[in-house]
Amino acid sequence: MRWNGRVLSLLDQRLLPREETWVDCHNASEVADAIRTMVVRGAPAIGVSAAFGMAMAATRGDDLQQAADELKGARPTAVNLAWAVDRMLRTSGDLAAEAERMFNEDVAANMRLGRYGAELLGERATVLTHCNAGALATAGYGTALGVIRAAVESGKRISVFADETRPYLQGARLTAWELQRDNIETTLITDNMSGHFFKQGAFDAVIVGADRIAANGDAANKIGTYTLAVLAHAHDVPFYIAAPVSTIDPATPNGDAIPIEERSAQEVTDFFGARVAPEGIQVRHPAFDVTPARLITAIITDKGVLRPPYEEAIRNVFKT
Ligand code: MRU
Secondary structure (H helix, E strand, O other): OOOOOOEEEEEEEOOOOOOOOEEEEEOOOHHHHHOOOOOOOHHHHHHHHHHHHHHHHHHOOOOOOHHHHHHHHHHHHHOOOHHHHHHHOOOOOHHHHHHHHHHOOOOHHHHHHHHHHHHHOOEEEEEEEOOOOHHHHHHOOOOHHHHHHHHHOOOOOOEEEEEEEOOOOHHHHHHHHHHOOOOOOEEOOOOHHHHHHHOOOOOOOOEEEEOOEEEOOEEEEEEEEEHHHHHHHHHOOOOOEEOOOHEOOOOOOOOOHHOOOOOOOOOEEEEEEEEOOOOOOOOOEEOOOEHHHOOOEEEEEOEEEEEEOHHHHHHHHOOO
């Protein structure tokens, strides 16, 4: 994302990697729309975008509470969105400066958690990731991909398997694009191939991002993440969540209390504008699932690596 002090420009993630088109947002409604329609996606990225939306509302003299409600209502699962908007509502000074601070803090948090996470990987490792928890999903650097980037920067030989991530293909379109640009060895697989590769012992670790981590460590992330956690557990492969502290919601007691966004049936029945399923078929499209804390080996945050029991580890993070 780019901010020129007046306009927020977002790289349209619906079109990548085929087209690099930027969408300009001039007010909070346009930002909310960009979040709803997935021009921008990924928990920290939608939080920081919403902060710029609030800054534009303040500059224009728009009703801040109305802007906040519209932005927060754009997507329900990622807590970073509400966290960022509430922080802007609490700001008494210059909202644009606060949004810029949030942008810089997110990049710094990712770099910090990247370094903590890199230490968990061996000198040579193959990592499976799901969805896109990279620079595109944050203000920059990435969470799960931040760990991979930091490990590569420290001289480790990391090879990545990226799940394509049906139905929105964040893995095939965005993670593959980002990692290829960084010259990080990447192999793309469809979601239903991971069990086969787990059985072959292909993975040393699974690293994914999160949209909301509850007070007990249960973590919501892109649909399909839970399946990987179960597979990792069955094959004795460490399963890591990488997320900034802004993704932890101490007010959500456990995973059952995390609202799961249900997206349109069309994203399931159609493939790039072409209908592939019969007309009239019933469809479900939960966009996220919840991985229970007991399946998570560690949560890599910008304040260090959290280990079970998470309830206590999370309480301590918010004490400091
Ligand atoms: O629907 P999306 O693409 O916004 O979902 C994104 C994810 O699930 C990411 O893994 C999560 O937001 C973490 S991004 C650092």
